[in-house]
Amino acid sequence: MMHPGRLLRILLEAAVARAQPADVLPAHLPPPPRGRTVVLGAGKASAAMARTLQRHWPADRPLSGVVVTRRGHIPPQTGDAPPDRITLLEAGHPVPDAAGRDATQQILAALQGLGSDDLVIALMSGGGSALLASPLPGWTLAGEQDLNRQLLTCGASIAEMNTVRRHLSALKGGRLARHCRPARLVTLAISDVPGDALSDIASGPTVPDATTCADALALIERYRISLPEELRRRLQQGELETPKPGDPRFAQDVARVIATPQDMLQAAAQMARQHGLAAHVLSDRLEGEARDVGTVLAGLALQAAHRQEPFMPPCVLLSGGETTVTLDRTLSAGARGGRNRACLLSAALTLRGDPAVWMLAADTDGIDGSSDAAGALIQPDTLARAQALGLDARALLARHESALFFEALGDQIVTGPTFTNVNDFRAVLILPTHRVTGVQ
Numbered sequence: 001m002m003h004p005g006r007l008l009r010i011l012l013e014a015a016v017a018r019a020q021p022a023d024v025l026p027a028h029l030p031p032p033p034r035g036r037t038v039v040l041g042a043g044k045a046s047a048a049m050a051r052t053l054q055r056h057w058p059a060d061r062p063l064s065g066v067v068v069t070r071r072g073h074i075p076p077q078t079g080d081a082p083p084d085r086i087t088l089l090e091a092g093h094p095v096p097d098a099a100g101r102d103a104t105q106q107i108l109a110a111l112q113g114l115g116s117d118d119l120v121i122a123l124m125s126g127g128g129s130a131l132l133a134s135p136l137p138g139w140t141l142a143g144e145q146d147l148n149r150q151l152l153t154c155g156a157s158i159a160e161m162n163t164v165r166r167h168l169s170a171l172k173g174g175r176l177a178r179h180c181r182p183a184r185l186v187t188l189a190i191s192d193v194p195g196d197a198l199s200d201i202a203s204g205p206t207v208p209d210a211t212t213c214a215d216a217l218a219l220i221e222r223y224r225i226s227l228p229e230e231l232r233r234r235l236q237q238g239e240l241e242t243p244k245p246g247d248p249r250f251a252q253d254v255a256r257v258i259a260t261p262q263d264m265l266q267a268a269a270q271m272a273r274q275h276g277l278a279a280h281v282l283s284d285r286l287e288g289e290a291r292d293v294g295t296v297l298a299g300l301a302l303q304a305a306h307r308q309e310p311f312m313p314p315c316v317l318l319s320g321g322e323t324t325v326t327l328d329r330t331l332s333a334g335a336r337g338g339r340n341r342a343c344l345l346s347a348a349l350t351l352r353g354d355p356a357v358w359m360l361a362a363d364t365d366g367i368d369g370s371s372d373a374a375g376a377l378i379q380p381d382t383l384a385r386a387q388a389l390g391l392d393a394r395a396l397l398a399r400h401e402s403a404l405f406f407e408a409l410g411d412q413i414v415t416g417p418t419f420t421n422v423n424d425f426r427a428v429l430i431l432p433t434h435r436v437t438g439v440q
Helices: 004-018 046-056 098-110 141-153 158-167 175-180 213-222 229-236 261-274 290-307 339-351 382-388 393-398 402-409
Strands: 037-042 063-070 087-091 119-125 184-190 254-259 278-283 315-321 357-363 375-378 424-430
Touching: 004 261, 004 357, 004 375, 004 424, 037 046, 037 098, 046 063, 046 087, 046 119, 063 098, 087 098, 119 175, 141 158, 158 213, 213 229, 261 278, 261 315, 261 424, 290 315, 290 339, 290 357, 290 424, 339 357, 339 375, 339 382, 339 393, 339 402, 339 424, 382 402, 393 402
Parallel strands: 037 063, 037 119, 063 087, 119 184, 184 254, 278 315
Antiparallel strands: 315 424, 357 375, 357 424
16 A cells, blocks of 8 residues: 555645635635625635635726735735735734734725625635734733733633634624625635634634623633733623624625535545545544543554454544643743644554554644644654654653654654645544555
């Protein structure tokens, strides 16, 4: 059979390809309106979405707008592409920065003077929560940055983080929609969140929000998030409530998800079957501490490899979703890791070099944590090679230094920006124990 590491990379490529804006966006574009069309967007896939929209929009119909994406995530122009009619801007992620704040102001300026004959198309994708920087009146960008840093390190799930963000933003949680009136509003989103809730994708700036100030306050208390007392008071009194489902102002809007984690897992499963493997999609919404998820996946693999249950080798187990890494700030200052590599390192420690199991984990946007790697690969000799290099796998996992571990081994997966984002991709390849010596 094909080398297991190469096969796992092919499955990742198939998953990412399934969520490319060029393939998924055109079928969902609305017809041009009588008036003008203004495009807004925020997220790691939003620039690629905007470029795709431009290619499929009639050249003789008005089109303008502003989209903000993460630095390095504007796709290169092809030779036959039309000139940009939508302004594409870059800003910081995962912590908001001044460039994001300025880009957000440009988005608002582009929405001025809309009429009832006009159309607004919102192109939203993962990462938009940070890129759409919009502090509440009386708050500062520095305060919003501090909030995001706390949320990113406290162990909260993405849904929990976005519940807080929606209530502490001038535009998230449906508040941006009011700047689009009276034009018709169409939101097209690529999901990076478990469950694919539109209100969680980029914190739902153009759709209603079912969560409440009380929900946000409970999470702030649970995770011990530091917040100015004035904002805490406004949450307690419900002053920062978001528009809710059923609000008549959203009655004529259209909002749909055009690519999901489940889609990319099904594409990988199809590719695995073409290579003669049974493929099992475990879940598109596995969450929890990254190291715990790694331990569980390794346990499932060992059961299948040596007990032939609940899955019969040869097979591949596929999963998506977003794990979390809770940082101990006394240990992790300057640490370089990433939730996918932490998951893999934990799995490797559980597998203990089992010859039947290989595993890949990567973020489909091409960035795991704060490094240039999308993720990494573990194989039966991972721990042995690490030991030969003097690497203490358990200590590096505890210090959140999984990037150092996989860099030293040369086992990182580096894709560069993929211009899409359907969250994490994990594939566990389980070979029959009697065939592992014949791997080519």
